[in-house]
Amino acid sequence: MNMNAIGSVTRLVRLSFKARAWKRLVKETRVRRQQDKAIRNFDRKTRKLVVFLIPGADKVTGAEKISGGTISIVSLREESALLRDVHNAEVIMCTLPNEYLLFRHKLFANRTDVFRFTQLRQYFSDAKEVLFHVPEFMCTYFMEYLEDGDRQWIEGLEKVHINVMNQNVLLMPSAAELGQLKQLAQVVTATTAHQRYCNAHYRQVYNVPLHKLSVWISPEKYTFRKYSDKENLIVVSPDSHPMKDSVLEKLAAIPGLHVQIIRNLTYEQYKSTIARAKWALTFGEGLDGYIIEPIFSGAVAFAVYNEEFFTPDFKELPTVYRSYDHLLETIVNDIERLDDEHLYKDYQQVQFDLCAKYYSAEQYRKNIRSFYENNYTFK
Structure with a gap:
């Protein structure tokens, strides 16, 4: 490539960068105005x-990011806001400094x-006690990217409580990293999304009080369709x-059999799709929304067992395989065997009942209330 061509490419890159920066500036100016107006709804x-x-x-596209973790955190905020009688606090959601702004999740x-x-510090100048709920993967980011003014504000509070939301045990910071949070907060706790890693072992490992919150998923939130109303469709998680x-x-x-990998759907479109699907397969955590939500929608689900997310009783399910080799060898035969209305109905009910044992809206709300009452699963 000659120098003229290199210069042309460089100019195009610069123009593209400038265009993205301008687009971000315009969008975030609008978002800031919305945020500045909406915060007045809170008691300052x-x-x-x-x-x-x-x-x-997203820093490249500027679009919002949707995931089960995001939906879960938004749900926790909304449930927490209903418990003013317990915590007597304003409940708000924020992005950290250096994050691209958004005003409302629309998916x-x-x-x-x-x-x-x-x-927070600009508006709530009378605040004395703050509880921060921080996703596990953002803990280091939270400590490193606080602006000086925000850090000084936090250090000047009478009480700071940091709760680490452990939604994926594989992303959880080490006990040493959790210990660093104690330099900023008088109280550090951890809450879990899964039963599997809310136990005495992890209470000892993390050396902080541990409490199970669970997630927003529960049977009544989904459209259940029986075998005869299903399409011969298998929905597959987007995980690699x-x-x-x-x-x-x-x-x-x-x-x-039609195979659909879940991509580029709003959450309501996703729920409509899994209601139609007869089968579901996850390549992700295993016990995740890509099988639990389809099961509550009447599907039969397939996954590979792991110790991190599944409780041992899921080992008894024939379509929760011991390995991916086992899945590859067996899944076709299992689909063909279960593609019978009576066998399908009986097995689907077994999966449904087992998931319903761990995912209940009533218990979810009780768990959240218990957290704010300082009644932790493992103190």
Whole structure:
């Protein structure tokens, strides 16, 4: 490539960068105005705050990021806001400094506005006690990227409580990293989304009080369809895995079976899709929304067992395999065997009942209330 061509490419890159920067500036100026107006709905004289931290918009596209973790955090904020009688605090959601701004998640139904972290000290000048709910993967970011003014504000509070939301045990910071949070907060706790890693072992490992919150998922939130109303559709999680292509190749060979990888859907479109699906397969955590939600929608689900997320009773399910080799060898035969209305109904009920044992809206709300009452699962 000659120098003229290199110069042309460089100019194009610069123009593209400038265009993205200008687009971000225009969008974030609008978002800031919305945030500055909406924060006036909160009592600025409150002495107590509960703050949920959330990732910002995508830094390349500027679009919001949707995931089960995001929906879960928004749900926790909305449930927490209903417990004013317990915590007597304003409950707000923020992005951290350096995150791209957004004002409202639009890919799923919710009532939660999202604010800038710097608005906390600017607006709530009378606050004395603050509880920060921080996603596990953002703990280091939270400590490193606080602006000087925000850090000074936090250090000047009478009481700071940092709760680490452990939604994925594989992303959880080490005990040493949790210990660093204690330099900023008088109280550090951890809450879990899964039963599997809320136990005495992890209480000892993390050396902080541990409490199970669970997640928003529960049977009544989904449209349940019986076998005769289902399409011969298998929905597949978007997660990557070395054996995914081999498994999908086998599934594609099943006559009449349609395979759909979950991508580019709003949450309501996703729920509509899993209501139609007869089957569901996850390559992710295993016990995750890509099988639990389809099961509550009447599907039969397939996954590979692991010790991190599944409780041992899931080992008894024939379609929770011991390995991906086992899944590859067996899944086609299992689909063909279970594609019978009576066998399907009986097995689907077993999966449904087992998931319902761990995921209940009533218990979820009780768990959240217990947290704010300082009644932790493991103190």
